[in-house]
Amino acid sequence: MSVPHAKILPKAYDAHGAKRALELARETLQIETDALTALKNRISDDPDDAFAQAVGLLLNCGGRVVVSGIGKSGHIARKIAATLASTGTPALFVHPAEAAHGDLGMVTEDDAFVAISYSGESTELLAIVPIIKRMGAKLIAMTGNDESSLAKLANVHLSIHVDKEACPLNLAPTASTTATLALGDALAVALLDARGFQEEDFARSHPGGALGRRLLTHVRDVMRSGDAIPAVTADVPLSEALFEITRKGMAMTAVVDDAYRAIGIFTDGDLRRLIENAQDFTKLKIADIMHANPRTVGPDQLAVEAVELMEHYRINQLLVADAGGKLVGALHIHDLTRAKVI
Incomplete structure (x- = not known):
């Protein structure tokens, strides 16, 4: 006989509950703000900085940028791939579990592979990364642990470490996913600028949008x-x-x-x-x-x-x-x- 899931009953939402919600909202935003500030401060002015190396690797790869991750990191990876693709860097998302069952054929030796895992120990990614490395594709890892397996395998490692999650239990990925998404945006913007991407190029990638109509309609x-x-x-x-x-x-x-x-x-x-x-x-x-x-x-x-x-x-x-x-x-x-x- 199946056992039903325990139903989580909400607390009474009164004035005290509302006050607690507002406190948590401010605390969440502050924690995520602090995480982004720390992320910004980790990027130095050194041309050999890991971020600069990652941009150079992505800019000079002869193929596409393949972004991968599982769970919440997978959701962020999809968004990063979409942002790259719409700003002049050919990119796609590959699910690591599906990659292990055939989708790895989408990756070529000319591609750059961006693997996202906060722990750096995602079994699904670690199962395919050695194959990607053997075929000659370059690997960029985004993890919260410099000593993780994924970080050590990467050609370039970008730290997405946060001191704590915004979740009161410090369990649900919140500040860490925000930091990852922001770092992905930073990569996309740096690549956009390096490629000389202009409004007209953006319009060609967004023909259905308002900018596309303005710049493509004669x-x-x-x-x-x-x-x-x-x-x-x-x-x-x-x-x-x-x-x-x-x-x-x-x-x-x-x-x-x-x-x-x-x-x-x-x-x-x-x-x-x-x-x-x-x-x-x-x-x-x-x-x-x-x-x-x-x-x-x-x-x-x-x-x-x-x-x-x-x-x-x-x-x-x-x-x-x-x-x-x-x-x-x-x-x-x-x-x-x-x-x-x-």
Whole structure:
């Protein structure tokens, strides 16, 4: 007969309990702050510092960075691998237990292997590290014990030692996992800088994010083209131009010459100002009231550049013209909003 797990009943959560929770919150954050401060102080200005050696090893490896760990260290290892990969350093996570049953085939002699274990005695890692070393891959160990088996096997050892965990029982990995994650971030940032990684590179790794949309979306991707472009010739009466504005729904129309070059623009704002002057509209040609030499943007420019033009000139519409001045598209501020460029 199976024995049920003992149920842990919570203490009564009253004002005293709330006060205790707040004390623990402050204490936890202070312990983890102290752990990070100690970690920072262990990194010296010496070019031969272990951290500098680790960066050089990762930077110069001909393959990928393989990050591995088990338990809580495994969760941190996954995050470090993801951060490296998104900041210009090809990286992946391999579970050490799965590696012992076939996934070790993902690792090549050109790779750098980052093994994470606070004790430095993880049996799952120690089972595969000798094989990794024999195949020629470089090993970086992140442990809390300089004398551990894993530390001694490593080409470079990075200490993630903490004086105590934030857990009141000093058992659950808390300060140590925070220190490990922070050290992984430090490696990623140092590598990012050494590689000359820029915003555009980050955008290519994050095409679905806001930065990716801003840096990878071009005007041609969001502009209205073909029959959707509101356009009239310079000789048409104002009434016909107004029909075009209504049909195309952009609150403006472009004015083009016989070669379909943009020579002017007329907007709903121009119409409101015209009404205030109470003119006889029946005799007006669009050429008489249009804004000549309209501002344009190229189809291959970034959409964010179109946004900057609109904001600078306080306009809501922009014509798109090719290198020869031919009208090829039109943009409304709403198009850019829908594309999440803004």
